[in-house]
Structure formats: C-alpha cells, structure tokens
Amino acid sequence: MRNLINIFKNGIIKENPVLIIMLGLCSILAVSTSVVNALGMTLAFSFVLIGSELTISLIRKSIPKTLRVPIFIVVIGSFTTIMSLLLQAFLPDLNKALGIFIPLVVVNCIIIGRVEAFASKRSVIESLFDALGMSLGYGIVIVSIGAIREILGNGTILGYQVFGPNYNPALFFILPPGAFLVIGIEIAIINKILAKPKKVKQEG
Amino acid sequence: MSELQSLMNIFISAAFAQNFVFIRFLALCSFVGMTTSMENAIGMGGAVTFVTVMASILSYVVYQFILVPLHLEYLQTIVFILTIAVFVQLVEIYLKKAVPSLYKAMGIYLPLIATNCMILAVALLNVTENYNLLEATVFSFGASIGYVLALVILAGIRERLKYVQIPSILKGYPIIFFIAAFIAVAFMGLQGIAR
Numbered sequence: 001m002r003n004l005i006n007i008f009k010n011g012i013i014k015e016n017p018v019l020i021i022m023l024g025l026c027s028i029l030a031v032s033t034s035v036v037n038a039l040g041m042t043l044a045f046s047f048v049l050i051g052s053e054l055t056i057s058l059i060r061k062s063i064p065k066t067l068r069v070p071i072f073i074v075v076i077g078s079f080t081t082i083m084s085l086l087l088q089a090f091l092p093d094l095n096k097a098l099g100i101f102i103p104l105v106v107v108n109c110i111i112i113g114r115v116e117a118f119a120s121k122r123s124v125i126e127s128l129f130d131a132l133g134m135s136l137g138y139g140i141v142i143v144s145i146g147a148i149r150e151i152l153g154n155g156t157i158l159g160y161q162v163f164g165p166n167y168n169p170a171l172f173f174i175l176p177p178g179a180f181l182v183i184g185i186e187i188a189i190i191n192k193i194l195a196k197p198k199k200v201k202q203e204g
Numbered sequence: 205m206s207e208l209q210s211l212m213n214i215f216i217s218a219a220f221a222q223n224f225v226f227i228r229f230l231a232l233c234s235f236v237g238m239t240t241s242m243e244n245a246i247g248m249g250g251a252v253t254f255v256t257v258m259a260s261i262l263s264y265v266v267y268q269f270i271l272v273p274l275h276l277e278y279l280q281t282i283v284f285i286l287t288i289a290v291f292v293q294l295v296e297i298y299l300k301k302a303v304p305s306l307y308k309a310m311g312i313y314l315p316l317i318a319t320n321c322m323i324l325a326v327a328l329l330n331v332t333e334n335y336n337l338l339e340a341t342v343f344s345f346g347a348s349i350g351y352v353l354a355l356v357i358l359a360g361i362r363e364r365l366k367y368v369q370i371p372s373i374l375k376g377y378p379i380i381f382f383i384a385a386f387i388a389v390a391f392m393g394l395q396g397i398a399r
Contacts, residue, residue: 022236022377026321030229073289077282085278103281103328107321109233176227177388184381188373 004129011133018141019190023109027101028142029179035158038146039139040094041101044083046135048105050128051079053119057127060120072115073106080106110134145182149173211342214335218346221395224322225354226388231322235354236380238313245359249352251313253345255295256323259288260344263327264337284327292318322351357387 017023024045031041055075056063063071084102087095095102105111114134119127150156153173155163172178224230231252238248263284271277296314299307317323326347330340361383370379 023233025232025236026229029232070286070289073285074282077285081279081282084281100325100328100332104230104321104325106281106285107319107324109319112319175392176229177385177392179229180381180385180388184374184378184385187376187381188378191376191378192373 004126007126008129008133008136011130011135011137012140013137013190013194016137016141016190017110017114017134018138019187020194021110021113023113024138025183027104027108028138028145029176029183031098031101032142032146032149032179032182033174034150034154035143035146037094037097038142040091041098042135042139042142044087044098044102045105045108045111045138046131047083048076048079048108049111049114049135049138050131051082052076052111052115053127053131054124055079056115056119057122057124063120068116068120072112072120076111076115077106110138141186145179145186148182149178153178211339214339214343215346215349216397218343219350219353220391221397223350223354223391223394224325224347225351226384226391227395228325230325231320231351234316234320235358235384236377238316239355239359239362239380242356242359242363245355246352247309248313248316249348249355251317252320252322252351253348255288255292255314255317255320256326256348256351257341257344259291259323260326260330260340261337262291263287264330264335264340267331280328280331281324285324288323288327289318322347354387358383 011017013020015021018025018028027041027045032038052072052075056072080103083105084095087098087102114130118130122130147157150158151162152170153175155161155167155169161167173182218224222228225232225235234248234252238244266283266287267277267280271280271283276283292314296307299314326344330343333343335343358380362380365379374382
C-alpha cells in the first residue's frame with residue numbers, strides 16, 4: 001500500500017512530468033489561457049493516459065519487444081480518437097476551444113514516456129496509480145498556469161471578476177509570450193523548493 | 205488574389221505570423237531539448253524539414269485517396285501518426301543502407317521526430333484548412349522554415365549564455381523560457397504581415 005502511495009506521489013512533485021521532466025509542454029502552454037480550458041485539457045489528457053497505461057499493462061506480457069512502439073502508438077491513438085469523439089458529442093464548446101491540441105494528445109511525450117517506462121513493466125494496479133499521479137501532476141501545473149494567466153490577463157477566474165470593473169487587464173499574459181514567462185517562473189520556483197532540502201542534507 | 209499571392213500568404217503566415225513554435229506552441233520539446241548547440245539545432249531542423257514536407261504530402265494522399273472514399277475521416281489522427289511513424293522508420297532504414305554519411309548526421313534525430321507534434325499538426329491542419337496538394341506542400345515547408353528559424357535563434361542565444369552570469373534561480377530551463385517569451389514578443393509584431 002505504501003508503495004502505491006509513493007508511486008502516486010512521485011508524479012506530483014518529485015517526477016512532475018512537466019516542471020521536472022520537461023515533457024508535454026506544447027499543450028500546457030497553448031491551452032492554459034483560462035482555467036476552464038486547462039481543466040478540460042486535464043480531463044482529456046487523464047482519460048488517454050489512464051486508458052493507455054491500463055491497456056498496455058494488461059497486455060504487457062504478449063507484446064513482442066521489437067513491435068512495442070507501434071503497438072503503444074495504436075493503443076494511445078485509439079484512446080485519443082475515442083476521447084475526441086466523446087468531446088465532439090458531449091462538450092462541443094470545449095472541443096472547439098482546445099482545437100488541434102485534442103488530436104495532438106497522441107504525440108504527447110508524457111503518455112508514450114510513461115507507457116514505455118512504467119506500464120509496460122509493472123502490474124495493472126501500479127500502472128493505475130502512476131497514471132493517476134501523473135495526471136494530477138499535469139493538472140496542477142496546467143491549471144495553475146491557467147489561473148495566473150486568466151487572473152492577470154483577463155482579471156477573472158472561472159469567469160468571475162477578481163479585481164472589480166476598474167481593473168485594466170495585462171493582455172500580455174493571455175498572449176503567447178505570457179505563457180513562456182509564467183512557466184519559466186513556475187520552473188524557477190519549483191527548482192528553488194527542491195534545491196533547499198538537498199542543501200540541508202549536505203550540511204547535516 | 206492571384207494563385208501565387210495566396211501561396212506566398214500561406215508560406216509567410218506559416219513561417220512568421222503564425223510561427224509554429226512561438227505563436228502556436230508546437231514542437232516545444234525539441235525546441236528546448238535540441239538547442240544546446242548550433243550544430244544540433246541545424247541537424248534537427250534539417251531532418252524535421254524533410255520529414256514534415258514528405259509526411260504532409262503522404263498524409264494528404266492517404267486522406268484523399270483512402271480515408272475519404274471509405275468514409276473513415278474520423279480515423280485521421282491514428283492513420284496519420286502511423287503513416288508518419290512508418291515513413292520515419294523507412295527513411296531510417298534506407299539511409300542506413302544507402303547513404304551512411306547522411307545517416308550519421310541525421311540518424312540520431314530521426315527517432316525523435318516521429319513524436320514531434322509539429323509534423324502531425326501540419327498533417328491535421330492541412331485537412332482542417334482544406335488545402336490542396338500544392339498549398340499543403342507550401343504550408344508544410346513554411347512551417348518547417350519557421351521551426352528551423354526558432355531553433356537557430358534560440359541555439360545562437362544559448363551558446364552566448366555560457367559566458368553570461370545568470371541569477372542562480374534562473375539557471376537551466378527558466379532562463380530559456382524567459383528568452384523564448386521575449387522572442388515571442390518579437391514574432392507577435394510580425395502578425396500584421398499575413399493573415
């Protein structure tokens with residue numbers, strides 16, 4: 001049980017797929033213009049990641065080693081197609097807002113990376129916890145960037161006014177350069193946080 | 205607008221006004237990972253340009269002559285990614301056998317390319333924008349030029365960064381994103397020149 005919790009926690013800070021391993025940046029920066037879009041992207045991403053990790057983990061013993069990458073791509077592609085059709089049917093507005101980044105989930109390096117490094121070697125339960133942890137790690141980053149950009153760039157959060165009607169939004173943060181700036185700041189902060197405990201250990 | 209003008213417009217728009225890296229946020233993994241030196245950036249840029257243009261033509265043919273007649277358009281994502289992966293694999297095998305010197309230069313970049321999101325994005329955008337074969341080729345070439353430009357600019361700046369004192373908190377990735385932010389500002393200034 002403790003092992004499972006550790007696997008789950010790994011994805012959130014220590015091996016955060018975005019801030020530490022630097023994968024999946026495209027969707028993070030492009031879609032985080034508002035919190036709603038960020039939550040929608042997290043939903044779509046988690047669906048594909050959890051589905052692919054579970055499937056690959058279930059069939060891991062019958063995958064020949066030389067054919068593994070094409071098989072991974074087919075499994076991930078199938079889940080992406082299912083997710084994209086579901087979004088078109090039930091959440092057409094969100095589908096329109098996320099645009100090309102919905103089909104591009106298939107080339108999201110986090111998913112193929114986790115499938116290759118984790119799900120193809122571990123049990124189904126472990127893979128489930130890994131997928132949940134990674135999804136949460138991804139979600140925290142994209143939603144926090146979305147929140148910062150929406151608050152500063154639009155003066156709202158989830159559509160509610162934060163600063164009152166007199167606030168003059170800093171459009172910079174909604175535009176592409178703002179995304180680069182905000183993720184740069186977040187990486188700097190997390191590096192600072194992670195660097196501290198190490199120093200204490202060395203001194204002690 | 206004449207045919208040539210509209211092609212020019214597609215090219216300029218893909219390369220500068222809607223730059224794939226700075227404005228559309230595609231191919232960021234390789235943008236951060238492959239710009240440690242100018243040599244890497246140019247090698248990766250060349251390989252991506254070749255694969256993007258070829259994959260765009262291939263996926264156009266597959267879409268128009270296989271998926272549309274069979275009414276399987278909803279499978280485009282999975283079919284395109286498989287087409288790209290197979291194409292990259294074939295190029296790798298061919299280069300290894302036929303042109304070992306080029307394989308040595310380009311070989312290490314090829315496996316990374318199959319999961320480069322720009323190539324799939326160009327193939328998908330060709331469909332959504334209803335481009336014909338010529339327009340699709342010009343669009344994919346413009347997109348690749350924009351990509352090479354982004355890589356070369358960042359690699360050039362990163363080579364100089366080695367000689368500058370950076371605040372310790374910004375060392376590594378943060379400073380790269382800060383630089384990208386300011387280059388993106390410059391690219392936004394180009395948005396008026398094309399649709």
